[in-house]
Structures are given as structure tokens and as C-alpha cells.
Amino acid sequence: MFNPFDSTNGMYVNLLKRTFQSLKASTADEQITEIAQSAYENFIKSENIVLARVEKKRLFDQAFILLLEDMLSNLKKGQKS
Numbered sequence: 001m002f003n004p005f006d007s008t009n010g011m012y013v014n015l016l017k018r019t020f021q022s023l024k025a026s027t028a029d030e031q032i033t034e035i036a037q038s039a040y041e042n043f044i045k046s047e048n049i050v051l052a053r054v055e056k057k058r059l060f061d062q063a064f065i066l067l068l069e070d071m072l073s074n075l076k077k078g079q080k081s
Contacts, residue, residue, distance in 0.1 A: 036064050 023029075040060050044051070051059065
């Protein structure tokens with residue numbers, strides 16, 4: 001049976017590209033960053049941590065990268081199922 005969305009098919013690649021473009025246009029990445037930034041700010045306040053602006057940005061960037069890597073790992077595990 002022919003599956004037009006088989007991952008080896010050009011139609012699937014085209015759909016994937018269009019989906020990605022739609023997600024980028026929706027500013028989903030900015031919204032995710034804003035949510036993480038807000039959670040980070042709340043954590044820093046609750047822990048009474050005082051950091052210089054540069055340190056604060058560096059810590060957020062590193063923590064956010066870890067969060068994204070964890071999310072990617074979970075997504076990849078889900079694809080294997």
C-alpha cells in the first residue's frame with residue numbers, strides 16, 4: 001500500500017519543511033523562550049540569588065540548553081516507541 005507520507009517520500013519532506021516554516025512563523029520558539037525565562041526569573045527570586053547581569057544571562061542560557069537537550073532526548077525516545 002502506498003503511503004504518501006512515508007519518510008522516504010518527497011511529499012513527506014515537503015510537508016516537514018512547510019510544518020517547520022509554519023512553526024517558525026508562529027513565534028513558537030519565542031514563546032517557549034519567554035516561558036523558560038519567566039520560570040528562571042521566578043526561581044532566582046525564590047532562592048534569593050543575586051547575580052550580575054552577565055552571570056544571570058550565562059546561567060539562564062546554560063540551563064535553557066540543558067532543558068532543550070532533555071526535551072529533545074524525550075522526543076527521540078518517543079519516536080522509537
